[in-house]
Amino acid sequence: xxxxxxxxxxxxxxxxxxxxxxxxxxxxxxxxxxxxxxxxxxxxxxxxxxxxxxxxxxxxxxxxxxxxxxxxxxxxxxxxxxxxxxxxxxxxxxxxxxxxxxxxxxxxxxxxxxxxxxxxxxxxxxxxxxxxxxxxx
Numbered sequence: 014x015x016x017x018x019x020x021x022x023x024x025x026x027x028x029x030x031x032x033x034x035x036x037x038x039x040x041x042x043x044x045x046x047x048x049x050x051x052x053x054x055x056x057x058x059x060x061x062x063x064x065x066x067x068x069x070x071x072x073x074x075x076x077x078x079x080x081x082x083x084x085x086x087x088x089x090x091x092x093x094x095x096x097x098x099x100x101x102x103x104x105x106x107x108x109x110x111x112x113x114x115x116x117x118x119x120x121x122x123x124x125x126x127x128x129x130x131x132x133x134x135x136x137x138x139x140x141x142x143x144x145x146x147x148x149x150x
Contacts, residue, residue: 015093015147017050023085033080040073043106043119046091050104054143064137067126071101075119079110086111096148097141100125100133 021042029035048058061068081087092105101124108117127134 019049046089050091068123
């Protein structure tokens, strides 16, 4: 299992009239977590795109447990629960407040797509190699 933590401070523009983070912003928080998790293993989304692979989101599930508020420092925990072996990668995301309380949970699945053909592709070998050490027993 691969796990990474990223911090995000809630900006005023991300809250609604109730002083709560607007629910749609969690998709962006999940994305920040994914991007930084990939960067931490030494491979950015930009590098994957240069390999001719796009990674669109195909499913996203979110469970809202507690609200986040303006100026809260959030910890976005991003988990890759299994080594991707085919055309998709799954990310589990948990968002915590400074007190360590779980606020939101999510699951996002992305496909590897050949940028030229638009068809599903296998996981890039370099990404597989960088993730593999986290899944050895």
